Structures are given as structure tokens and as C-alpha cells.
Amino acid sequence: MRHRSLVAASLVAVGLLGACSGSKPKSTAPTSTVQATAAETGSAPPTGSGSSAPPSSDAASSAPANSRTSAARTTTPAPAKSPPKGAVDPNAPEVVEPGDIPDNQAFVAFPAADHTYSVDVPEGWARTERSSVVTFTDKYNSIQIESLAAAAAPTPESVKADNLGDVSVDPTYKLVDVKPVERKAGHGVVALFEIGSPPNKVTGKKALLAVERYVFFHNGKDVVLTLSGAKGADNVDPWKTVSDSLKWL
Numbered sequence: 001m002r003h004r005s006l007v008a009a010s011l012v013a014v015g016l017l018g019a020c021s022g023s024k025p026k027s028t029a030p031t032s033t034v035q036a037t038a039a040e041t042g043s044a045p046p047t048g049s050g051s052s053a054p055p056s057s058d059a060a061s062s063a064p065a066n067s068r069t070s071a072a073r074t075t076t077p078a079p080a081k082s083p084p085k086g087a088v089d090p091n092a093p094e095v096v097e098p099g100d101i102p103d104n105q106a107f108v109a110f111p112a113a114d115h116t117y118s119v120d121v122p123e124g125w126a127r128t129e130r131s132s133v134v135t136f137t138d139k140y141n142s143i144q145i146e147s148l149a150a151a152a153a154p155t156p157e158s159v160k161a162d163n164l165g166d167v168s169v170d171p172t173y174k175l176v177d178v179k180p181v182e183r184k185a186g187h188g189v190v191a192l193f194e195i196g197s198p199p200n201k202v203t204g205k206k207a208l209l210a211v212e213r214y215v216f217f218h219n220g221k222d223v224v225l226t227l228s229g230a231k232g233a234d235n236v237d238p239w240k241t242v243s244d245s246l247k248w249l
Contacts (some may be wrong), residue, residue, distance in 0.1 A: 012148050022042035076230060093196035093208035098233035099139040105239060110134070111146060111249065117185075117223055119145055122238070140207050141235065142196060144226040153217040154189045156180065163215055163224060164191060172196035172206065181214065185223075185246040188216040194231060212239055218248045 019175040029151040107120040121143055125136040136143045154163070191213045195204035211228040223246060227239045235241050 035141065056228060091205040092212050094123060094134050098230045099141055100234045101138075101141060101229075101238040103237075107245070109245075110136075110145070112145075112148075115249050116147065116221060117218070117249055118245075118247050119143075119223075120242060140209065140228075140230040142226075142231070144228075146224045146225075146226075148222045150217055150222040151220070153187065154215040154222065156189055159189045159191055159213075159215055163213065163222075164193070167193065167195055167211075170195055172208075181243075182215070183216070183246065185216045185248060186218070188214050190214050190243075195228075203216065212243070214243050216246060 101122065104125040108123045109118045110121045111118040121136045122138065125138045125141075125143070128135050128137070132148070133144060133146045135145075152158075158176055160175075166173075169173070172195050174194045176194065177192045178189065181188050181190040193211050193213070195209055195211060197209050199206055208231045209228045210231040210233070211226060214225040216223050216225075216229075225243055225246065227235070227242060230233045
């Protein structure tokens with residue numbers, strides 16, 4: 001009887017010991033449950049050792065299209081080109097087709113209103129008068145005659161100082177030479193210069209003129225002859241005819 005009691009006690013002790021030292025078996029969640037949980041929490045499910053997920057092609061193209069095209073289209077504007085060195089000034093007088101006075105041009109005497117002198121001028125040229133100045137013109141050729149009171153005969157220095165004031169202020173004016181000259185009317189001075197003509201009424205352009213200005217003195221009076229034509233015109237002989245035709249009356 002006692003033996004049975006010991007056996008029963010041993011069995012009870014063994015059962016209690018097993019209950020105290022025994023571990024509860026682990027439960028494994030199904031794969032689908034893990035994936036669902038990961039989808040809900042926004043975290044990626046674990047992957048096996050040695051394996052890696054391929055990079056998503058969407059990540060490379062996730063930048064907005066506008067940011068890529070804007071960078072491609074952005075260009076630096078080309079700097080403005082400066083005018084080439086030595087370029088022609090658009091406001092400068094033009095060198096026009098010279099209008100030579102014909103060799104067979106006829107000349108007629110023009111007497112001053114006060115009958116102190118006369119000068120031969122081309123026949124048929126247009127004539128205008130303004131105060132003491134008389135002008136004859138044909139195309140770019142012109143003859144201007146003016147009479148002024150004077151105390152002494154002209155010199156190159158006096159002509160520079162007193163007889164070029166009306167042209168020297170023009171920005172196109174360029175003095176070439178001032179020198180003594182001899183004509184039938186006596187000793188005189190001639191000033192050679194270039195200047196732009198009055199603007200053309202249609203184009204607004206100026207022609208470059210070559211000018212000879214003669215100053216002669218007689219009995220307290222200067223007669224100033226200004227002969228001008230387009231630069232390049234062969235008017236040497238006609239201008240010699242005019243400047244040599246001055247007569248004191």
C-alpha cells in the first residue's frame with residue numbers, strides 16, 4: 001500500500017515538473033497574413049537571404065517631366081554683336097555719282113545789282129536770291145556770289161577767321177587747304193573744303209561736296225565766289241572759267 005502511494009506521488013511530481021519546464025509550441029502566421037500586414041503598415045515584407053528586389057523603373061522617372069525639359073530648353077542668349085570696326089557712319093554724306101558740267105556749257109554774264117562787278121555763270125541754271133547772296137544751281141553743282149564790305153585785301157589767315165564761319169560749324173565740314181590765288185580780277189585767296197549738301201527731300205541723305213571758295217577785294221569790298229559740286233566731279237575747267245570771269249565795273 002505504501003508502495004502504491006510512493007508511485008502515485010512520483011507520477012504527480014513528474015507531471016508537475018513537466019508542466020513547469022515544458023514550452024508552448026510556436027505558431028507560424030501564414031505568409032499571406034504577413035504580406036497583408038505589411039501592406040497595411042506601408043513596410044516591405046522581409047526577403048530571404050541573398051535575394052534583392054529589382055529597382056523600380058518608376059523611381060527613375062518619378063521627377064516631373066517639366067523639370068527635365070526646362071533644363072534642356074534653358075539657353076543663354078547670344079551677346080549682341082557690336083558694329084564692325086571701321087563701319088560706315090549711316091549719317092555721313094554719300095559719295096554720289098558726280099555731275100560734271102558739260103564741256104559745251106554756255107556761260108552768260110551776271111552783273112551785280114549795284115553794278116560794282118559781274119561774273120559769268122552757266123546759262124539755264126536755276127537762280128535764287130537772298131539778301132546779298134545770289135545762287136545758281138544745277139543738280140549738286142552750285143555757284144554762290146556774295147558781296148561784303150571789307151577794310152583790306154584777304155589773306156589765308158583772314159579767310160580762315162572771317163570767311164568760313166557759315167560752314168565750319170557743320171559737322172560734315174573738312175578744310176582741305178587755304179592759299180593765295182591769282183585771277184584776272186587780281187590777287188585773291190581760295191579755300192578748299194568738303195561738306196555735306198542739304199538733305200535730299202526724298203531720301204534725307206546728304207551728298208559729299210567738294211567746294212572752292214574764292215575771296216577777291218576791290219575798293220573796300222570783298223566778292224566771295226563759292227563753287228561746289230559732288231566730290232569726284234571734273235569741274236576744274238568750268239570753275240576756272242567762272243573764277244577768272246570776275247570783272248570790276
